[in-house]
Amino acid sequence: MENSIFQVNLSGILKVLSDSLYSSWEVFIRELLQNANDAITARSLKESFKPVIEIDFFETGTSRVLQIKDNGIGLTADEMTEFLSKIGSSSKRNTSDMFDREQQSFIGQFGIGLLSCFMVSEKIEVESTAWNSTSTMRWIGNTDGTYAIEPTDYNGYTGTKVRLAIKKDIALTSDKLTFLLHKYGDYLPVPIKYSYNAGSEITFQKEFPWLTRSTGSEALMLGNRVFGERFSHYFPIQDSKGQTQGLAYVLPHRTHTTSVSKHVLYVKRMFISDSCGDILPDWAFFVRAILNSDNLSTTASREDIYHNEILEEVRESLGISIKKYLKRLGDSDPEAMQEIIVTHAQALKSLALEDDDFFAFIKNWFIFPTTQGDLSLKQIQQQSSSILFVSDLDEFRQIAPIARANNQLVINAGYIYDTPILLKLQERDHTGKTRQINPEYFGNILNDIDIEIYDLIRKRIDVLQAILIEFDVELDIKAFSPEHVPAMLHMSQDAIQKRDFKSIRDESDSLWAGVSDAILDFDPGFRAKLFLNYKNEIVKKLLYTEASKKIDPYIQMLYFNALMMGHYPLSGKELDRMNENIMILLNTNL
Numbered sequence: 001m002e003n004s005i006f007q008v009n010l011s012g013i014l015k016v017l018s019d020s021l022y023s024s025w026e027v028f029i030r031e032l033l034q035n036a037n038d039a040i041t042a043r044s045l046k047e048s049f050k051p052v053i054e055i056d057f058f059e060t061g062t063s064r065v066l067q068i069k070d071n072g073i074g075l076t077a078d079e080m081t082e083f084l085s086k087i088g089s090s091s092k093r094n095t096s097d098m099f100d101r102e103q104q105s106f107i108g109q110f111g112i113g114l115l116s117c118f119m120v121s122e123k124i125e126v127e128s129t130a131w132n133s134t135s136t137m138r139w140i141g142n143t144d145g146t147y148a149i150e151p152t153d154y155n156g157y158t159g160t161k162v163r164l165a166i167k168k169d170i171a172l173t174s175d176k177l178t179f180l181l182h183k184y185g186d187y188l189p190v191p192i193k194y195s196y197n198a199g200s201e202i203t204f205q206k207e208f209p210w211l212t213r214s215t216g217s218e219a220l221m222l223g224n225r226v227f228g229e230r231f232s233h234y235f236p237i238q239d240s241k242g243q244t245q246g247l248a249y250v251l252p253h254r255t256h257t258t259s260v261s262k263h264v265l266y267v268k269r270m271f272i273s274d275s276c277g278d279i280l281p282d283w284a285f286f287v288r289a290i291l292n293s294d295n296l297s298t299t300a301s302r303e304d305i306y307h308n309e310i311l312e313e314v315r316e317s318l319g320i321s322i323k324k325y326l327k328r329l330g331d332s333d334p335e336a337m338q339e340i341i342v343t344h345a346q347a348l349k350s351l352a353l354e355d356d357d358f359f360a361f362i363k364n365w366f367i368f369p370t371t372q373g374d375l376s377l378k379q380i381q382q383q384s385s386s387i388l389f390v391s392d393l394d395e396f397r398q399i400a401p402i403a404r405a406n407n408q409l410v411i412n413a414g415y416i417y418d419t420p421i422l423l424k425l426q427e428r429d430h431t432g433k434t435r436q437i438n439p440e441y442f443g444n445i446l447n448d449i450d451i452e453i454y455d456l457i458r459k460r461i462d463v464l465q466a467i468l469i470e471f472d473v474e475l476d477i478k479a480f481s482p483e484h485v486p487a488m489l490h491m492s493q494d495a496i497q498k499r500d501f502k503s504i505r506d507e508s509d510s511l512w513a514g515v516s517d518a519i520l521d522f523d524p525g526f527r528a529k530l531f532l533n534y535k536n537e538i539v540k541k542l543l544y545t546e547a548s549k550k551i552d553p554y555i556q557m558l559y560f561n562a563l564m565m566g567h568y569p570l571s572g573k574e575l576d577r578m579n580e581n582i583m584i585l586l587n588t589n590l
């Protein structure tokens with residue numbers, strides 16, 4: 001059986017390209033610029049010359065003609081047949097070696113880019129004089145899949161001119177063209193000269209700010225313009241080989257770890273995407289980057305990058321670059337570093353919980369509210385021999401004055417992520433310095449009273465304890481500062497939970513109470529611990545007042561007061577009793 005050659009239905013291919021590959025017809029500008037740029041690169045590998053891309057747009061009545069001319073390597077008649085007339089054939093992929101240096105210097109590789117011109121024009125006209133040749137050839141390709149090649153008069157220069165008559169339904173204006181030339185051509189290594197209706201020329205050529213000695217404000221302005229933000233911090237980043245380089249801008253507002261990161265990416269100085277999310281590690285959600293890469297490859301649509309090992313390496317080393325910067329910033333400008341940490345605290349903490357390396361790197365910068373104000377972990381370590389934390393906000397409020405008076409630094413880890421962060425630290429801290437404060441420890445930082453004194457008041461303590469038993473409170477006596485605090489209540493998380501269940505049970509009907517008792521295996525024992533302060537005058541009065549005096553309302557009020565100081569909600573029973581007591585106290589004292 002004889003083998004036949006595949007026939008290609010060009011209009012079918014064009015439909016696939018315009019419907020599925022390219023995001024819009026506008027990309028034909030990118031493909032033309034890229035071809036011109038690659039042709040210039042190919043010629044510069046052979047000789048030195050002054051490269052230029054010239055673009056002319058002629059608009060008369062309803063006719064619009066776009067002409068793009070380069071002084072690159074050009075095409076011979078054979079090359080026109082081979083590369084322009086065969087879909088998928090490319091002069092830039094002549095070896096199978098992906099690492100071929102010459103091959104790597106081109107942006108194009110797939111041999112389909114030129115077809116994008118059929119989205120905007122019924123006909124593509126290419127006139128070219130190949131390098132070292134004095135004959136000019138013309139190639140005309142049509143959307144019906146036909147093409148023709150013919151010699152034409154020698155035009156006197158080496159290079160290629162592509163001519164397109166723009167279709168009526170394509171909204172290409174001079175302004176739109178200017179915008180697209182800026183978008184795709186600003187940073188190409190070759191100057192682009194643009195002229196409308198043979199008028200004066202505009203030149204497009206810019207340099208990436210990280211490659212110039214531009215001032216910081218220029219770099220900031222670029223970031224602000226590109227991302228529509230008001231950045232105040234930016235820094236250069238690059239991969240380990242220096243082949244992907246750019247600037248990272250720190251977002252000046254909070255963002256969620258799961259928010260989609262959108263970075264601007266150029267490949268070989270050609271704009272690829274302004275919504276590239278994969279180029280930086282996920283944890284770098286708090287920066288936006290503008291990057292140019294010479295080592296990443298684009299997909300055929302040239303609107304995304306290949307997800308391959310090189311991308312993995314680049315992403316990882318850009319991550320290292322960001323970490324290095326933050327480390328340096330931490331040393332050279334701690335205030336700026338703290339500003340970043342404070343703005344992105346929650347997101348950074350949640351990330352540190354998932355990523356051990358990041359945790360190790362960032363932990364010392366985390367800021368926690370403490371009894372001495374907001375302090376970074378580093379400052380806490382400098383000021384205190386231990387890292388003590390309380391997981392509950394109310395518990396913290398209650399102990400803060402005592403801890404302060406006792407010169408004890410305690411972290412309020414009641415805010416989201418703080419307890420898990422500190423528990424992770426505790427897990428990794430083998431010195432035992434990092435500790436979540438539990439009831440035992442809490443009792444220990446308060447001073448015991450002399451045993452002789454305790455013997456004197458033991459009986460009274462028993463009486464007071466008996467009064468409080470109905471509220472499931474365990475009583476203890478300590479001496480602590482400040483003296484004006486008469487009592488302090490400590491409730492563990494467990495105790496708070498049980499207390500909540502208890503109040504539900506007390507307020508619910510008997511059937512539910514029976515069920516909840518059974519489910520919860522309800523423990524009628526002590527739930528909270530009330531520390532009376534022996535240094536406090538009211539407490540002393542209560543301890544030494546004559547045995548006959550009715551002291552129930554006083555000790556109960558100290559308990560209710562401690563509850564309120566700790567921001568614990570009072571149960572219905574406690575509230576009723578407090579109101580009764582207020583009446584009793586008012587009555588006896590008026």
Ligand SMILES: Nc1ncnc2c1ncn2[C@@H]1O[C@H](COP(=O)(O)OP(=O)(O)OP(=O)(O)O)[C@@H](O)[C@H]1O
Nearest residue numbers: 035036039083090091108109110111112113114160
């Ligand atoms: N301005 C030009 N000067 C010289 N040769 C050109 C020019 N434009 C196109 N060519 C030739 O035509 C071939 C096909 O171009 P086309 O844009 O379709 O694909 P490509 O650039 O090779 O790859 P890609 O599809 O990735 O863009 C190129 O490989 C090149 O040989």
